[in-house]
Amino acid sequence: MVLSGADKNNVKGVFAKIGGQAEDYGAETLERMFATYPQTKTYFPHFDLAKGSAQVKGHGKKVAAALVEAANHIDDISGALSKLSDLHAQKLRVDPVNFKLLGQCFLVVVASRNPSLLTPEVHASLDKFLCAVGTVLTAKYR
Amino acid sequence: MVHWSAEEKQLISSVWGKVNVEECGAEALARLLIVYPWTQRFFSNFGNLSSPTAITGNPKVRAHGKKVLTSFGEAVKNLDNIKGTYSKLSELHCEKLHVDPENFRLLGDILVIVLASHFGRDFTPACQFAWQKLVGVVAHALARRYH
Numbered sequence: 001m002v003l004s005g006a007d008k009n010n011v012k013g014v015f016a017k018i019g020g021q022a023e024d025y026g027a028e029t030l031e032r033m034f035a036t037y038p039q040t041k042t043y044f045p046h047f048d049l050a051k052g053s054a055q056v057k058g059h060g061k062k063v064a065a066a067l068v069e070a071a072n073h074i075d076d077i078s079g080a081l082s083k084l085s086d087l088h089a090q091k092l093r094v095d096p097v098n099f100k101l102l103g104q105c106f107l108v109v110v111a112s113r114n115p116s117l118l119t120p121e122v123h124a125s126l127d128k129f130l131c132a133v134g135t136v137l138t139a140k141y142r
Numbered sequence: 143m144v145h146w147s148a149e150e151k152q153l154i155s156s157v158w159g160k161v162n163v164e165e166c167g168a169e170a171l172a173r174l175l176i177v178y179p180w181t182q183r184f185f186s187n188f189g190n191l192s193s194p195t196a197i198t199g200n201p202k203v204r205a206h207g208k209k210v211l212t213s214f215g216e217a218v219k220n221l222d223n224i225k226g227t228y229s230k231l232s233e234l235h236c237e238k239l240h241v242d243p244e245n246f247r248l249l250g251d252i253l254v255i256v257l258a259s260h261f262g263r264d265f266t267p268a269c270q271f272a273w274q275k276l277v278g279v280v281a282h283a284l285a286r287r288y289h
Binding site for chain 2: 030031035036037102104105107108109111112113115118119120121123127
């Protein structure tokens with residue numbers, strides 16, 4: 001799957017609009033993911049996952065920063081996320097199916113906070129982008 | 143049989159009560175065809191699907207979207223027997239329509255996003271949980287009679 005020029009512009013537009021709220025988006029994405037797909041909690045036995053958890057907020061900030069980084073280097077996502085890709089392959093080993101679940105929740109957050117931003121075209125581009133990120137992060141798994 | 147807590151039932155019916163089935167159905171189907179273009183393979187007789195604008199404005203897409211979401215309403219009304227509710231539709235999708243059940247999961251995810259965009263902050267994580275569960279149960283029921 002290839003991101004077209006239009007896709008890249010759409011994605012950059014989303015993150016430009018989100019701006020400084022990216023951390024909040026990240027935190028809410030995780031909160032929704034843990035609530036909607038309880039099996040994702042198995043990767044965080046060491047976390048306090050109660051509502052408003054500082055650990056979830058902190059981790060959401062990291063996740064959001066990675067998405068922003070990928071969007072800022074959208075012509076070379078695998079380069080931009082290379083270290084994260086190593087980390088996921090060697091240490092975290094999150095099953096690939098979970099990246100789709102995170103992606104779904106991120107889309108829900110964007111849709112609920114910014115419905116006018118998520119036109120069908122932007123929705124398509126963002127979904128492709130999130131798939132591409134997941135693919136990069138699992139690329140070195142085997 | 144699927145177990146629904148009282149809270150889940152309440153979240154499902156309160157959202158459904160406020161849904162404009164025609165609008166949401168049309169939007170969900172249009173987004174499916176736009177976001178996952180390979181799903182257009184089932185609609186070669188729908189006319190112009192050449193662009194997102196064409197798809198969104200296509201009257202056959204709108205009509206079919208309304209039909210699909212109206213049928214979804216049967217699940218909401220029969221939460222305790224979704225399997226039975228979709229038994230015939232499942233056979234139809236297998237034997238006549240030849241639809242890969244993965245498409246039901248894709249449409250379900252899109253529907254959740256459409257609901258989130260309509261209900262905003264009211265579409266809480268608990269709401270999302272109940273609705274993702276519902277769309278998953280519906281997808282499973284529609285796939286159940288496949289052979």
